[in-house]
Amino acid sequence: MSIFARRLTVENYRNFASFELELDEHLTMLVGRNAVGKTNLVEALQLLTAGRAFRRPAPAEMVLEGQDRCALKLDLEGEGRVIDHGCRVEEGRRSFSRNGKRCPASGMRGVVPSVLFCPDDLDMVKRGARVRRDAIDGFGVQLNESYAQLEGTYERAVEQRNALLKEAYTTRELMGAWNESLAATGAALTVHRLALLYRIRGYVRAFYASLAGGEEADISYTPTWECGGEDVIAAVASKEHERAHAIEIVRSRLEEAYEERAEEEFRRGVTLVGPHRDEVTFTIAGRDARTFASQGQQRSLVLAWKMAEVAVTRDILSRPPLLLLDDVMSELDAARRTAFIAQIEDGVQTVITTTNLGYFDTETLERAKVVMIGEGEHACG
Ligand SMILES: Nc1ncnc2c1ncn2[C@@H]1O[C@H](COP(=O)(O)OP(=O)(O)O)[C@@H](O)[C@H]1O
Ligand SMILES: [Mg+2]
Structure with a gap:
């Protein structure tokens, strides 16, 4: 593993007043009921690695209702380096920082790129x-x-x-x-x-x-x-x-x-x-x-595209991306899930969100760090 995302810290961000998420070097599973904030955490990870997020949130949307500012930080580690990526919203404006120094959104890129797969990707x-x-x-x-x-x-x-x-x-x-x-x-x-x-x-x-x-x-x-x-x-x-x-x-x-x-x-x-x-x-x-594509064919095609993004990242940057799988396991059948899990075994740091651990076999669960969201407790697998 080269450089990987170690820790995400958020304050007054969306539905979280304060939250710290330790990520496994290989596989982290964020588990929780609907609307506990799993997608919000994925969005934060994407923003701090890609400099933009899939929902293209307006700065104000990122701030916890009733608050006037928010702060996000991602610690990246590896190759003997520690880098922190930050994002804040203050007075309605968003700014980014790298190792505490202000930078443009592009400053988030080039260290650990991310590949996100979420249900909207079927579009x-x-x-x-x-x-x-x-x-x-x-x-x-x-x-x-x-x-x-x-x-x-x-x-x-x-x-x-x-x-x-x-x-x-x-x-x-x-x-x-x-x-x-x-x-x-x-x-x-x-x-x-x-x-x-x-x-x-x-x-x-x-x-x-x-x-x-x-x-x-x-x-x-x-x-x-x-x-x-x-x-x-x-x-x-x-x-x-x-x-x-x-x-x-x-x-x-x-x-x-x-x-x-x-x-x-x-x-x-x-x-x-x-x-x-x-x-x-x-x-x-x-x-x-x-x-012409059936539902199953559409899913396979998008899945193949995401796997291709992982492979191309490796080819071009000589390191794997952070793979973010938001709520897609329910969309995939067992064979397609296995195809994705195989990528993780191949040294790709992965974060999976799910409402149901039943989608995963025991072997995968044993290797994963399982984090329960929205229950005030963190469990390690
Ligand atoms: N700025 C915000 N302030 C407070 N709550 C928010 C904010 N933005 C989103 N939320 C809440 O976050 C919840 C959705 O989180 P989400 O990450 O989509 O949940 P999950 O993916 O776990 O189903 C919703 O209840 C939504 O109202
Ligand atoms: Mg979600």
């Missing part, structure tokens, strides 16, 4: 492409700081461009300068995203096949503009040293696409091409999983 298969794009980008920003910067810059630039497109005074000439800079950011983001997606894809195919008795799943990416062929770009994007060349191809094609679609963009007042609208499709046996 990845069932809902529109935005959820799948967010899944790739949300993972990418944890692995690579330039990915994070590109994502943020691009999102803001599209918003500004859309505002400009809606203005009566805006001319095509004025848009020219915008198009140039947005195309550069959009191209870089697209190539980063494709490179990561192709790494994830290989694992998803393999994990899915093993979960589903050899059935084939796949992921495809369809850009909203003619960017030179997805496969060509991906091939180039996967080789780090050729990435600049790939970005240049994609950039010039994106700028052309803005020109071609200019009239429509002005009419509708939105940016119609670029990575914020690209399609990501999951297929099972060649058919679109969004409409």
Whole structure:
């Protein structure tokens, strides 16, 4: 085990006035009835490792009702180092710190990344492409700081461009300068995203096949503009040293696409091409999983994706992520649960929340540290 999360301390955070959680190096189970705060603790762990959390909480929502501030701290240990990550909300504003020194949200990243699997993740298969794009980008920003910067810059630039497109005074000439800079950011983001997606894809195919008795799943990416062929770009994007060349191809094609679609963009007042609208499709046996996948197939697909995130983290950072499994054991059958538990045995620090320990075999329970939440006592297994 390299670096791992040792202790989470929260004060006036959501439903907790004060709470300290010691985490096992391998497997910790948070057990308790509904609404005792299990998901809140998972959210805190994600926030302090990824710099953002799945529910994207507003600062005020994090503070215990009736209080005006909250503080969270996560102690990380390993490789002869002790690092603490902090997050506070004061006067309605959230701030982060590392070893007591204030830092941006990005300061939470790069030590122990986290992979979360929660029931809402089934939306990845069932809902529109935005959820799948967010899944790739949300993972990418944890692995690579330039990915994070590109994502943020691009999102803001599209918003500004859309505002400009809606203005009566805006001319095509004025848009020219915008198009140039947005195309550069959009191209870089697209190539980063494709490179990561192709790494994830290989694992998803393999994990899915093993979960589903050899059935084939796949992921495809369809850009909203003619960017030179997805496969060509991906091939180039996967080789780090050729990435600049790939970005240049994609950039010039994106700028052309803005020109071609200019009239429509002005009419509708939105940016119609670029990575914020690209399609990501999951297929099972060649058919679109969004409409064709059964419940069981959807679950296997998301599970395969999460397992792929763990594997890719290892490949890229040479260490495993913190795996957070919030309330998903009830969603999985025994075979799929076993597949996940196998990851833990492989040295991945894991936190599982559940209302029912009956989902786990004795062997797993014996190895786990079991923490009862909401009963005023902590039990060790
Ligand atoms: N800011 C807050 N102040 C007080 N209680 C909160 C706050 N935010 C959430 N809660 C409470 O936390 C509880 C839900 O916690 P959650 O972590 O979802 O429970 P579990 O996952 O154990 O079912 C709810 O009862 C909710 O009202
Ligand atoms: Mg919950």
